[in-house]
Amino acid sequence: MKRILVINGPNINLLGIREPEIYGKESYADLLAFICNSARSAGVEVRCFQSNSEGAIVDEIQNAIGQFNGIIINPAAYTHTSIAIPDALKATGIPAVEVHLSDISNREEYRKISYTAEACCATIAGKGFEGYSEAIEVLSSISH
Numbered sequence: 001m002k003r004i005l006v007i008n009g010p011n012i013n014l015l016g017i018r019e020p021e022i023y024g025k026e027s028y029a030d031l032l033a034f035i036c037n038s039a040r041s042a043g044v045e046v047r048c049f050q051s052n053s054e055g056a057i058v059d060e061i062q063n064a065i066g067q068f069n070g071i072i073i074n075p076a077a078y079t080h081t082s083i084a085i086p087d088a089l090k091a092t093g094i095p096a097v098e099v100h101l102s103d104i105s106n107r108e109e110y111r112k113i114s115y116t117a118e119a120c121c122a123t124i125a126g127k128g129f130e131g132y133s134e135a136i137e138v139l140s141s142i143s144h
């Protein structure tokens, strides 16, 4: 069975509380339940990880080597600032898909730049929770 690592970055743990008009009223626990259901339907195993720290996210990506067949990552604000996260993704060689709940191409100018995108085979943005299940489908169809 394929093993997929799902990484969520800073403030994603505050879903439901945080700017609900942008990110929705559902909580991080609701997101985890949604991801688990999508994984079950797709017949893949998932591990979900969330951190507010860039270094912890880099550590988690590094630890995926030899453990996971795919990575789904919503680096949140680090999308627009971090070079270490795409470097780590490239270092692992594991296929990765970038997900954003909101449509980052249609918000503030500074959100239009994603350093993560160049380390990912696909980016899914603006589809809310559904983006994570699409990412599972993308990774399920790739052999690694």
Ligand code: DQA
Pocket (backbone or CB within 6 Å): 010, 011, 012, 074, 075, 076, 077, 078, 079, 099, 100, 101, 102, 103, 104, 111
């Ligand atoms: C986000 C978009 C980012 O710009 C923002 O900093 C986030 C969440 C999203 O899922 O839409 O924290 O990654």
